[in-house]
Amino acid sequence: MHEAYILQNILEIAENYAKKYNAVKVHEIEVEIGQLSDVSIEALEFAMQCIERNNLFENTTLKIKKIPAKAKCNKCSHEFEIENLLSQCTLCKSFDFTVLQGNELKVLAIVVD
């Protein structure tokens, strides 16, 4: 379960941010996770429930924004949503495509006070 490790990194980012602005509480952390990023949202949410609730993260909500995976066909230029890298173009059925989005894993916003 590498989500615990990922969460640790996310919390570190939030902690540094809070320190920088002399904040005492982190209210919300919003992260963006792409469908192809190999991160289980359920596991990440579970990891969040298990963290040690120190003062800084006492009431922190982890908001997860799921980004669907999209690709552009290299044959017919059609843009479509993909399930995984074994998907095929919904128009011409080609397997030759370029991934446009879906690999995201980043912190979008941190709300502190």
Ligand SMILES: [Zn+2]
């Ligand atoms: Zn196509």
